[in-house]
Amino acid sequence: MTASEIQSNVANMKSEQLPVPDDQLHGWTHFLGLYAGEHVAATEFVIGATFVALGATTQDILIGLLIGNILAILSWTLITAPIAVQTRLSLYTYLHKIAGDSVTNLYNWANVVIFTVISAAMITVSCSAVRLLFGIPAQLMWYPTNGLFVLIVVAVGMIVVLVAMYGFSAVAEFSSICGPWLVVMFSSGALVLFPALSDSVLGRTFLTGFDDFMAIGDASIWTGVNSAGEPGIGLFEVVGFAWAANTLTHFGLIDMAILRYAKHSMYGLCSSAGMLFGHYVAWIAAGIMGAGTAALMKSTIVELDPGDVAYRALGLSGYVIVIVAGWTTANANLYRAGLAAQAIFHQHPRRQVTLIVGVVTVAIACFPFVFSQMLPLLTYAGLLVVPVGGIVFAEHAIFPRLGLTRYWSRYQHERRSQQGIRSALNEGDRAVSIEKLRNVSPAVASWVAGLVFGFGLNALNVMSFFYLFLPTWAFTILLYTLMAKWAGAGADYRTEIARDKKLNEAIKAYQAKQSRQERPLAKDTSTFSRILKAVAWTSLAFTLTIALVVMFRSPNMVSYESNSQMFYTWGFVFTITYFVAAYWALRRGKTRHPQRKLP
Template sequence: MSRRTPDEVDRRIAGMDSEQLPVGKHELHGAGHFAGLYAAENVAGTEFVFGATFVILGAGIWDVIIGLAVGNLLAVLTYRFITAPIATRTRMSVYTFLDRAAGRTTSALYNGLNAVVFAVISAAMITVSATALRLIFDFPAQTEAYPTSVGFIVLAIVFGSVAVLVAAFGFNALAEFASICGPWLMVMFAAGGIVLVPKAADEALGTTVLSGWGDFITIGGDTVFTGRTPDGAEGIGLLGVIGYAWAANSFAHAGLIDMSLLRYAKKSWYGYLSATGMFLGHYMAWVSAGFMGAATAAITMQSITVLEPGQVALQALGYAGFAVVIVGGWTTANANLYRAGLAGQGVFPRFSRAKVTLLIGGLVVIAAVFPFIYRGYLNLVTYAGIALVPIGGILFAEYWLLPRLGMTRYWARYKGVQNVPALLAWGIPLALAAVLLIAGLAPAYYLFPPVWLLSTVLYVLLARMMGAAERYPDGEADDELFAERVDVFHTQQAREAHTDVDTRDRRALTRVLKVVWIVDLAVIAAAALVVLLASSDITAYEAHRDRFFVVAAVGTVIYFLAAYGELRRRTAHTRRSLARRDGSSPAGSRPAD
C-alpha cells in the first residue's frame, strides 16, 4: 500500500460525499437534541402493535412492570456502553465504518439486509395508518393475514404511494413536521390509557373508581396482562418480556445502526438519553397501548388478536385517535423509507437515493396490503435484530478488541484482501440461530445476545489467523494523514458554518406560540385525568370520556397550528440571521417583527 501526499488526500476528501467523512466538531449536538430525538423516534404507531402483542403473548402484569423496566434498562446500557463510545470516537456512520473495516462485499450485503428491514418496518406502518383510514371510509375490517377488501387494498396502495413519494422527494419537509410530533404523541398515548382505565376497572371490579395502586394492579392482572394468552395457554413470563424489550431495538444498539445518530453526540454518555425513547415509548406507551387494546376488545366484543390500531385509538381517543394512528404510522414509515433508500443506495451506488427509494417503495406498497406484516411486527423486529447484530459484534471487536490484543484495526483494507473473517463471523452465528429457531430449541427473543457474543469471538479468532496479527505501517500512516487532513477540512467548514451566530428566536409571538402548545398538551392531559379521577359511575365516566374526546380533537388542531407555526418562525429566523451574517437577504424573507 503506497503512501499518499497531503495534496492527494485533500483532493480525495473534496471528492467524497459528506456521509463518508467523520463528523466535524462544528456539527455536534447537545444533550437535548438526543433526548428529543429518541423520544420522538420511539413513540409512534408501532406502540399500538407492541402493547397489544404483549397482551396476546400472555404476559402477566408483574412480568410487564418489571420485565419492561429491566429489558429497556439493558437497551439503554447497550446504547451507552456499546454504540455511543464507538460512534463518538470514530465519528462515522455504521455503513462507513463497516466499509473501512470489512470491505465492499460485507457492506453490500449489510446494506441490502438493512434496506429489507427498513422496508418491512415502513410497510407495517403504512398498514397501521391505513387501519384508521379504513374506519373513516367504512371499509371492512382486515382480520386475516391477507387483504379481504378491494377498498382496503386501494386505500393502502394510495396511502403508501403518497408516503413513498414524500420519502423520495420531500423528506426534508416531512422531517421538519415529524420533529414536532413527539410531545403530542407521548401525551396522547398516556391519555388514551388513562381514559380507558375506568372502563377496565368496571369490567374487573364492578366499579369505575380506583382506591389505589392495588386496584390498578388488579385491573391490569385480571383484564389486560393476565399471564395467559387469549387461547388460555401460559404466557411468555418475565424473561420473555425482558428479552423482547431488549431485543426490540437490538439492531440499533447492539447492531450499531444508531452510530449514524450518535456520531453527532458531543459525549458518549449521551447514550443514556436513549432512555427517553425506551421508557416513554417502550415502557409507558406499551403499557398504555396494552390497556387500550384490552379495554377496546371488551367494548367492541372482539378478540384482541384481530383488533386494529385504528379501532383501539378510536375507543381511547375519539376522532383524535385517527390522527395519532395516521401521523404516528406515516412519520415512522417515511423515516424508515428514507433509511431504506440510503441503505439501498449503498448496494446500487450508481443510482440516486430518490430512484432507489422509489424502487424499494414499490415493494413496500405491495407488502402494505397484507395485514400479517404489522400483526407480526414484534417478531419481525426481533428477527431483524438477530440478523443484524453480528455486524455489531464484528465492529465492536474491530474497534476495541483487536488493538487491545496486539492486532491491527482495518487490517483487511491495509492488506488489500476480502475480509473473509467478517463474512464467516456473520454467517456462522446466523446459521446456528436459524437451526435453533427451526428446531424450536430457543425462542427468538433469547438469541440476539449469544449471536452477538459468538460473532465477536469468532471474528477475533479468524482475523488473527488471516492477517490481523501483522503490522501495516504504510496503511496506518495513510489513515493518520487522512485524519489530519479531515481535521483541516472541518476547520475550514467550521469557519464557513457561522457557528458564532446567535440564531435563537426570542421574538414575542414565537414564545407565545410555544406557550400555547405546551398549555394545550397540559389541558389534554388534565381532561384525561378528569375521566380517571372524577368518574363515580359508568354514566359519569361516559360523560367525562365524551367531553375528553372533544378536548382531544380540538386540542390536536390547536397543538399542530401552534407548534408548526413556532417551528416555521424559528426556521425562518435562523435563515435570516445567517443571511445577515453573510451580508445578504434570503429570498422571500421579511423583516423580523
C-alpha cells in the first residue's frame, strides 16, 4: 500500500477508531473533578443504607471501606490507566482490534443490559423524592403499590429518555459541576442529623470524643445485626464490596474511555476523588443520615427510601440532591446503553434506538426492587464484564512477555482474506476438524467459559460473591492465553506488524496536521467569570459552615431544632446560588472566543 493510500485510509477513519492525539490530553485536575462527579451519586443513599441493613459494625465500616476503596484506586492505577495511556483507545475500539465483531457485539449486548438496569434504578431513586410532593407512601415492595407512583416514574423517566436522545451534552456539562456540591451536601446531611441521633442514644446532642461516635455507631447505625436480627457481614465482606463495586470500570476496563485522555498512567490515582471523598465519605454519611432519619421518624432504615432520608437531612435541598443525582446518573447510563444498542443495530439511528431502550428502562424503573438490590446488581454486572477485561489485559500486558503477538487475530484474518484459506481436503478429515476448531474465537470461548466459571463458583457458594471477580479474571486470562497460543498468536506476523507501524505513523502525522489547522479555545479569565466561580465556592463553604454549627453548636434539642431549621432554609438558598453561579460560569467558558494559534 502506497503512502497516499495510507493517508486516504486514515482520513476516512472515524475519530473513535483513532488514538487520542497529544493535543487533546488533560491534566490531573480534570480527572479529579470527573471522578468526583461520577462517583458521588444517588446510589450512595441506597448503598449507605444497605450496609446498615446488612449488619456491618462501625469498626468494619470505617476500616473495611477504607481498605476496599484504596484497592479500587490501585486497580484503576495499575490495570486500567496503563493500558488506556499506552493505547490511547477506548475499550470498545481495542476489543474490536483484538477479537473482531463477534466479541464486540456480545459485549455491547452486555452493556445494554447493565446500563439499562442502572438507569432504571436511578430513575426510581429520583421518583422517591418526587413522590413526597404528592404524599405517595414509600415503595418498599419489589413491585409498585401505588398507581400514581407509576405515573410519576413514567413522567420522570420519559424526561430522562428525551434528554438522553436530544440534549445529553448539556446534561453532561451540568453533571460536571454537581460533584463538589454533592460531597458537601452528603457531609452536611450527616452533620445535621448526628445531634438528633446522639440524643436518641446518649441522651445528649453533643459528643465528648471519638468514643462517643463509635458508641452511637454501634448502638444505632452499624450495629453488627442485620435487618433479620441475625449477625451481619464482617470486615472481609465490607472490603470486598468496596473493591468490587466498580469492577465494571477498573477490572472491566470500561474507564479506558476516560483515562485514554490522561497524560500519565499515574492519573489513575485521581479516582481517589470518587472513592475516598465519594464512596467512603458518602456511604458513611448516608448510613448516618438513614439512621438519624429512622430515629426521628421512630422507624427503621429498611422502611425508608432515599427521598425520606434526603428530605429529613437536608430539607428542600434533599429534593434537589435526590432528583439531580438520580437524573444525571440515569441520563449518562441511558446514553451509554443507547450507544451500545446502536452499535448492534447500526442500521438504525441512535435516537431511535435510544428511545426503544429508554421505554424498556422506564418499564423496569416502575419496580422498586431494582434500586433496593443495587449492591448485588453492581457486583454481578462487574462479574459479567470482568472476563473481557481479563482478555484485554492478557493480550496487552502478558502476550509480549510470552513472545505472543498483540492483535494476532486481526492479522490472521487479514492474511487469510488476502491469501485465501488453503484447502485441507488432501490432508484428511482430522486436519479439517482441527482447522474448524482453530476458527472458533478464543475470545468468545474464554468469555463464555469465564462466566460459567464465575457464576458456577457463586452457585456452589465457594466464596463470598464480592470476590468472585478475582478468580474469574485470573481464570479467563489463563484460558485465553492458552487458546490464543494454540490458535496462532505465536506465529510470525512481522509483515502485518510493519504495516501497522506505518499506519500508526500516518495517523500521528495526520493528527499533527489537524492540530496545526485547528484553533484552540482561549481560557476564560474574565473578571465576571471569576466572580461567578467565587460565588459558587463561597456558597458551598457557607453551607458546610452552617452544618458544622448544627453539629457543634447545639447543646440541647431546642437549639438543635432552631439550628437545623436555619440550615434547611439557608442550605436551600445556597444550593440555588451555587448552581446558578457555577452553571453560568460554565456556559461563559463554553462560549469564549477561540484564540488563533501562532504559526
